[in-house]
Amino acid sequence: MAFALLEGRTTDVVDMDAQPVKTGTLYVVGTPIGNVEDITLRALRVLKSCSVVFCEEFKVGARLLRAHRIDKPLESLNEHNEVEATERVLEYLRQGKDVALISDAGMPVIADPGAFLIRRILREGLPLVVVPGPSSILTALVRSGFSTDQFLYAGFLSRKPEERRRQLQALAEELRTVVLLETPYRLRQLLSDAAAVMPQRHAYLACNLTLPYETHHYGTFAELWERFRHSRFRGEFVLCFEGRPV
Known part of the structure; x- marks a missing residue:
């Protein structure tokens, strides 16, 4: 910073060449x-x-x-x-x-x-x-074969059983394809509740997408629940299901 002497006092002089600190991104x-x-x-x-x-x-x-x-x-x-x-x-x-x-x-x-x-x-x-980069939500949606014109990403449903069932009952009325995420230790409960709320709705369960051991499972919720009711899950999961038939 430059200084100048003015009437016996030291005062700051603005350096017109000084550049403001550029912020990062x-x-x-x-x-x-x-x-x-x-x-x-x-x-x-x-x-x-x-x-x-x-x-x-x-x-x-x-x-x-x-x-x-x-x-x-x-x-x-x-x-x-x-x-x-x-x-x-x-x-x-x-x-x-x-x-x-x-x-x-x-x-x-x-x-x-x-x-x-x-x-x-x-x-x-x-x-x-x-x-931008990869998205398990969009990857599963494309692989599902369900309508992609409009879809609803509903994220993770409630951990509380009663609230989760209420959420599923509301989602069962959706006309759009629905995409959910779930953890391995709550996936069986989700499939059980979905099978109770909308047993004949067609769904797709994607497991460990993009990895060499990825798996893909199609069926109604009743069929998926019967198939996996005694299974132990590991990895990452995305669940898609069709909108309510008009």
Whole structure:
């Protein structure tokens, strides 16, 4: 900073050549949903160029970066620390550093943490770029063979049995194809409830999409429940079912 002497006092003089600190950009980067090769060239370029990568779980994030020979600092942003991690992201951006946000699989924010961060970025007016990538929701929808003209993504249904059945009863009236996600340890309960609410509705269950051992199961909910009522599930699942016949 330049100084000038004015009437015996030292006063600041604005340096007209000084440049404001350029803020960094947050890149929301889609990553593979299973097969590590399902990542775009643009996503790889962004991950290599960013100063730091925020991931959902260190183990999963490190595995992805290692698979593509990317050496970048990793920090966590998950459902347990999203508020605190958001402040760290903002601090990096204000320092002019680019930050990448990834999830364990697929697009961040969709059934994953990150929405709070996105809202803060928009409120602060900071640069934000979404780098699209794989989605288990769309992959399953395309593979289902059901109508894709219109569809409803209903996410994860309630853990509470009574509330989950009420949600299924409402979804049974949908005319659009419905897409649900579920965890391995609640999938049997979901199939049981769906079979009770709409036994003859045609459905598709996608298991471990894009992996060598992916499996695909079609049938009515009654048939799927009968097939899997004694099964133990592992992995990732997407459930699609047809809209109500008109």
